[in-house]
Amino acid sequence: MSKECPKGRHGKKSNHDMINLMDNVDQNDDLRYNRRAFIKSAVGASMALGLSTVPFSVRAMIGIAEPDHDRVEIIDLARLPEGEAFTFNYPTENDPALLVHTVKGELVAYNSACTHLMCPVFYQKEKDILLCPCHKGYFDVSNGQPVAGPPQRELPLIEIEVENGKVYAVGRQYRHG
Numbered sequence: 001m002s003k004e005c006p007k008g009r010h011g012k013k014s015n016h017d018m019i020n021l022m023d024n025v026d027q028n029d030d031l032r033y034n035r036r037a038f039i040k041s042a043v044g045a046s047m048a049l050g051l052s053t054v055p056f057s058v059r060a061m062i063g064i065a066e067p068d069h070d071r072v073e074i075i076d077l078a079r080l081p082e083g084e085a086f087t088f089n090y091p092t093e094n095d096p097a098l099l100v101h102t103v104k105g106e107l108v109a110y111n112s113a114c115t116h117l118m119c120p121v122f123y124q125k126e127k128d129i130l131l132c133p134c135h136k137g138y139f140d141v142s143n144g145q146p147v148a149g150p151p152q153r154e155l156p157l158i159e160i161e162v163e164n165g166k167v168y169a170v171g172r173q174y175r176h177g
Ligand code: FES
Pocket: 114, 115, 116, 117, 118, 119, 132, 133, 134, 135, 136, 137, 149, 150, 151
């Protein structure tokens, strides 16, 4: 509330007093509106940020497949003998991935950006393991889980299918955050 100005020297409010009164009203209103606008925008920004991270967090916590990725042909299985790996991109051109035909005859695929600092991982057939050479991070080739070195999270799993001698990528799973 603005403070009431006392009457001027001649019993009337002077022009100067009126200007001060108007200034105070405007300043108080400005402060109130600015504070309200700031609080509204801060609350709005926090909610938007929180909501935008929910789908990823929930998906990561419960380990479900991402919806609706295209079915993409990777390679003819005949071109990938046991002990060999093949690089491709999935689900977008910006997601490098590795299909491995392990020495034990398993077919597995993961996004190949290391979960430590994003260097590409490679299949080391001599040890039947995935290696990130940047800081010697190792992942179990059978499930993509980190087993040694700095990485703490597993590699995202690319779901694959084999049909008529061709290997297809059909989905991706984040198993936890
Ligand atoms: S980037 Fe892979 S271990 Fe550091």
